[in-house]
Amino acid sequence: MDSGRSRRIGKGALLLLVCLLPIAMRGNDYFLHVYIVCAINIILASSLRAMATTGQMSIGQAGFMAIGAYTSAILAAKCGIPVYLSMLGGGCAATVLAALIGFPLSRIRTIYFVMVTMFLGEIIRLVVFEASSLTGGSTGLMGIPRPEAFSFFGLLQIDFSNKLHFCYLVLLLLLIILLVLYNIHRSHAGTAFAAIGQEESLSSSVGINVARSKVLIFSVACFFTGLAGSLYAHYMTVLNPDAFGTFTSLYILIYVVVGGRSFFGPIAGAILLTLIPEFFAALKEYQPYVFVLVLFLIVFLLPGGLVDLPRRIRESVRKAPLEEAR
Amino acid sequence: MVEPRVVPPSPTERHPEPSASMFETRKLTRFFGGVCAVNDINLTIGEGEIVGLIGPNGAGKTTVFNLITGFIRPSSGLVMLNGENLVGKKPHAIAGRGIARTFQIAKSFPQFTVIQNMAAAGHLYGGAGFWEGIFRTSPYRSKERSIFDHSMKTLGFVGLEPWKEAVAGTLPHAHQKLLGVAMALATAPKLLLLDEPLEGMSAEEVDRTLEIIAGIRARGTTVLLIEHNMRAVMKICDRIVVINFGQEIARGTPEEVRQNEEVVKAYLGAAEYAG
Amino acid sequence: MFWQGVVNGFSAGWIYVLVALGLTLVFGIMRTVQFAHGEVYMLGAHAVFFACVVLGINIIGAFGIAVVALFILGMLMERLLFRRFRGQIEPSIIVAIGLILLFQTTAVVTFGADEKHIPRFIQGVLVIGGLHIAWDRVLSVIVGAGIMLALYAFIKGTKMGQAMIATSQDMDAATLQGVNVNRVSSVSMGIGSALAAVAGGIMGSIFTVEPFMGSFAITKGLAVIILGGLGSIGGAVIGGLILGLVDGVVSLYSSSTMASIVGFALIVLILIVKPSGLMGGD
Numbered sequence: 001m002d003s004g005r006s007r008r009i010g011k012g013a014l015l016l017l018v019c020l021l022p023i024a025m026r027g028n029d030y031f032l033h034v035y036i037v038c039a040i041n042i043i044l045a046s047s048l049r050a051m052a053t054t055g056q057m058s059i060g061q062a063g064f065m066a067i068g069a070y071t072s073a074i075l076a077a078k079c080g081i082p083v084y085l086s087m088l089g090g091g092c093a094a095t096v097l098a099a100l101i102g103f104p105l106s107r108i109r110t111i112y113f114v115m116v117t118m119f120l121g122e123i124i125r126l127v128v129f130e131a132s133s134l135t136g137g138s139t140g141l142m143g144i145p146r147p148e149a150f151s152f153f154g155l156l157q158i159d160f161s162n163k164l165h166f167c168y169l170v171l172l173l174l175l176i177i178l179l180v181l182y183n184i185h186r187s188h189a190g191t192a193f194a195a196i197g198q199e200e201s202l203s204s205s206v207g208i209n210v211a212r213s214k215v216l217i218f219s220v221a222c223f224f225t226g227l228a229g230s231l232y233a234h235y236m237t238v239l240n241p242d243a244f245g246t247f248t249s250l251y252i253l254i255y256v257v258v259g260g261r262s263f264f265g266p267i268a269g270a271i272l273l274t275l276i277p278e279f280f281a282a283l284k285e286y287q288p289y290v291f292v293l294v295l296f297l298i299v300f301l302l303p304g305g306l307v308d309l310p311r312r313i314r315e316s317v318r319k320a321p322l323e324e325a326r
Numbered sequence: 327m328v329e330p331r332v333v334p335p336s337p338t339e340r341h342p343e344p345s346a347s348m349f350e351t352r353k354l355t356r357f358f359g360g361v362c363a364v365n366d367i368n369l370t371i372g373e374g375e376i377v378g379l380i381g382p383n384g385a386g387k388t389t390v391f392n393l394i395t396g397f398i399r400p401s402s403g404l405v406m407l408n409g410e411n412l413v414g415k416k417p418h419a420i421a422g423r424g425i426a427r428t429f430q431i432a433k434s435f436p437q438f439t440v441i442q443n444m445a446a447a448g449h450l451y452g453g454a455g456f457w458e459g460i461f462r463t464s465p466y467r468s469k470e471r472s473i474f475d476h477s478m479k480t481l482g483f484v485g486l487e488p489w490k491e492a493v494a495g496t497l498p499h500a501h502q503k504l505l506g507v508a509m510a511l512a513t514a515p516k517l518l519l520l521d522e523p524l525e526g527m528s529a530e531e532v533d534r535t536l537e538i539i540a541g542i543r544a545r546g547t548t549v550l551l552i553e554h555n556m557r558a559v560m561k562i563c564d565r566i567v568v569i570n571f572g573q574e575i576a577r578g579t580p581e582e583v584r585q586n587e588e589v590v591k592a593y594l595g596a597a598e599y600a601g
Numbered sequence: 602m603f604w605q606g607v608v609n610g611f612s613a614g615w616i617y618v619l620v621a622l623g624l625t626l627v628f629g630i631m632r633t634v635q636f637a638h639g640e641v642y643m644l645g646a647h648a649v650f651f652a653c654v655v656l657g658i659n660i661i662g663a664f665g666i667a668v669v670a671l672f673i674l675g676m677l678m679e680r681l682l683f684r685r686f687r688g689q690i691e692p693s694i695i696v697a698i699g700l701i702l703l704f705q706t707t708a709v710v711t712f713g714a715d716e717k718h719i720p721r722f723i724q725g726v727l728v729i730g731g732l733h734i735a736w737d738r739v740l741s742v743i744v745g746a747g748i749m750l751a752l753y754a755f756i757k758g759t760k761m762g763q764a765m766i767a768t769s770q771d772m773d774a775a776t777l778q779g780v781n782v783n784r785v786s787s788v789s790m791g792i793g794s795a796l797a798a799v800a801g802g803i804m805g806s807i808f809t810v811e812p813f814m815g816s817f818a819i820t821k822g823l824a825v826i827i828l829g830g831l832g833s834i835g836g837a838v839i840g841g842l843i844l845g846l847v848d849g850v851v852s853l854y855s856s857s858t859m860a861s862i863v864g865f866a867l868i869v870l871i872l873i874v875k876p877s878g879l880m881g882g883d
Binding site: 180183184187188189190191192194195198199201202203204205206207208209210211216 | 419427459469509
């Protein structure tokens with residue numbers, strides 16, 4: 001069996017394991033909760049990474065998450081729209097804003113883009129806060145429904161108040177989103193996006209429509225971010241604007257940078273940094289110190305992110321025999 | 327960027343007279359504030375020609391390229407390709423119309439491999455769409471394959487095929503320049519603008535690149551060339567236009583230009599041009 | 602009503618100026634946005650609180666201690682963390698985020714998360730022509746203006762100040778002229794942090810001291826320096842006062858949230874249209 005085939009079987013097995021984990025742990029509500037939160041974080045991080053390939057690094061994604069969350073929540077809870085549709089509505093609302101603001105934003109240089117997104121995110125959070133008759137403001141929005149139950153061919157009863165069932169809903173959406181992002185990543189468009197991130201004028205001169213491409217991937221990323229927000233809303237069943245501040249956006253950025261800029265980087269980063277606060281929860285208010293330590297370790301020792309680790313290990317192993325020979 | 331002094335288009339510019347040659351610029355002018363960087367440049371290039379654009383440093387040659395390719399907007403004047411005025415179009419649209427360029431300082435996508443660079447540049451040739459890519463349809467995948475084949479052929483043509491897996495940022499200087507040319511060729515242009523393609527090359531590399539340029543013309547692409555290497559310019563160009571301080575000071579065949587007094591004066595260092 | 606808003610805004614504006622001065626100084630010289638600047642401001646407030654309320658030192662001494670302590674902290678941050686990533690946007694952001702978490706957590710475990718108060722320097726309200734101005738706000742204006750003048754004198758008058766100007770214009774050229782760019786960067790971050798500490802202490806006495814007060818400062822501070830132009834000290838002053846005025850006036854007619862929304866929308870507009878700000882060159 002050649003190495004390529006055995007690698008693919010290994011990856012398939014890992015994927016299967018990840019998919020079966022919730023059933024295996026079905027009694028453990030805490031585990032399922034972390035699993036769901038982790039999956040949502042992966043969606044957020046992967047979306048940010050996709051738009052960052054064009055050089056559009058945003059620290060305002062929590063704002064788009066908020067748009068998705070509140071739109072879906074209000075449509076479902078106050079307008080009686082089925083949750084499946086309202087979640088799509090949440091994603092669409094986020095996309096519409098992204099498309100509207102995307103063109104002016106596409107002309108801004110990276111450092112200013114970062115700052116604009118921060119203020120955009122803040123504006124969205126403040127608007128949610130201020131429009132309290134609609135959103136519940138600081139007291140929060142409550143009574144957000146879980147997706148409607150249905151019956152699978154009369155055999156399987158799917159009821160989303162059951163955490164396990166919701167877990168699989170999130171997992172399904174996660175896999176679909178990752179598949180789409182992966183196909184974009186290895187498609188011609190993905191190459192064009194990465195080209196834009198390296199050299200904009202060269203990209204232009206070989207026929208790539210830079211502005212349109214930037215807006216396109218920005219809108220797609222915000223669609224998934226809004227969708228993640230909707231999932232969050234219907235999972236938590238309550239919403240508070242504090243969850244969608246710049247700090248949350250910075251966390252999403254950290255998942256990407258710690259994990260690495262490759263396709264799988266944000267997945268690794270989101271998983272690691274979602275699990276760390278849980279593992280060290282016993283430290284209570286001292287827990288963030290662990291997080292900080294990990295951040296500094298990565299930025300000083302492993303600037304390429306977690307995905308760079310295998311390469312670094314291979315290189316230092318290769319160097320070792322030379323050291324001994326001296 | 328300082329806003330240029332824009333002269334509203336005259337009636338003849340809004341409905342330009344048809345042009346005889348494949349490519350021409352008419353009264354191409356560009357001001358930066360009060361300074362006139364390019365003044366009334368009228369180039370005429372016929373299909374299949376290799377035309378040289380020469381002049382001392384700072385004469386405005388690269389600015390002319392930037393005006394033609396849409397990176398800067400002219401203050402006034404026209405840029406006509408096959409009778410169509412390209413002024414006001416964005417660079418990617420102009421590339422789509424068939425004008426490709428290289429840059430004075432060799433540009434590539436430094437983190438990509440050579441073949442990835444070519445794939446990025448093959449966008450126009452392949453016509454692969456965004457939504458098709460998500461679903462990876464069969465027509466999409468065959469488009470990807472044809473872009474790959476086209477890229478490999480172009481790399482072979484410039485002689486970079488052995489380096490196809492090399493990371494572009496690590497390439498030696500001459501190879502980076504050739505990669506720039508290959509990428510411009512990948513867009514299947516009608517007119518190729520080369521900005522100092524021989525700069526920094528050894529004598530052998532110069533000769534090889536000149537062969538490539540001749541090959542480009544043989545394949546049917548017209549070339550407009552900025553170069554300081556006078557020996558090469560005299561050797562390969564059919565016609566030459568000389569500019570200084572943004573204005574044309576001479577034009578003609580290499581022999582005519584070589585003997586032109588104004589040109590000699592402009593260049594001061596006669597040695598560099600006596601070649 | 603309107604003029605009360607103007608007065609409120611003017612005094613708030615000087616605090617924004619103090620925060621922004623530190624940010625713009627650091628950006629001008631180190632070309633990096635110090636996202637943890639708000640947390641430095643927060644630590645400054647806590648330092649004043651600690652020295653004054655816990656140790657019982659008089660208020661001026663407390664401010665003095667806080668200034669010195671945060672000056673040193675600023676220099677350490679530059680030397681140990683930011684210097685390594687000079688010019689690199691993303692690592693600098695990660696370092697700053699790490700510092701934000703570090704400082705916030707330290708404040709929580711050391712001082713607790715509840716609100717604390719720094720005693721007011723002066724009690725009472727000044728009433729002029731129907732307008733009410735709290736005396737401590739008047740004082741904050743005087744202190745703010747005074748510090749700005751002192752900073753100006755420092756930059757124009759001292760060798761270090763001149764070195765800072767040279768470095769902010771062209772780091773390489775300054776190095777060639779014999780400027781110790783590393784020392785200039787350290788001092789800049791030190792001064793910037795000290796300024797933030799003063800702003801934090803003042804805000805802590807007018808309002809409250811708590812570990813999460815920093816996010817207010819960094820968002821306002823960043824808004825000011827974008828408005829006024831990144832790296833421009835004059836811009837920081839003008840931007841701070843303008844933003845303060847917008848906040849003051851809109852707050853009275855609507856709410857402070859609405860004021861922030863209007864202010865930030867203005868910033869977004871500026872970033873789209875003229876990112877270099879009111880006084881920026883670019």
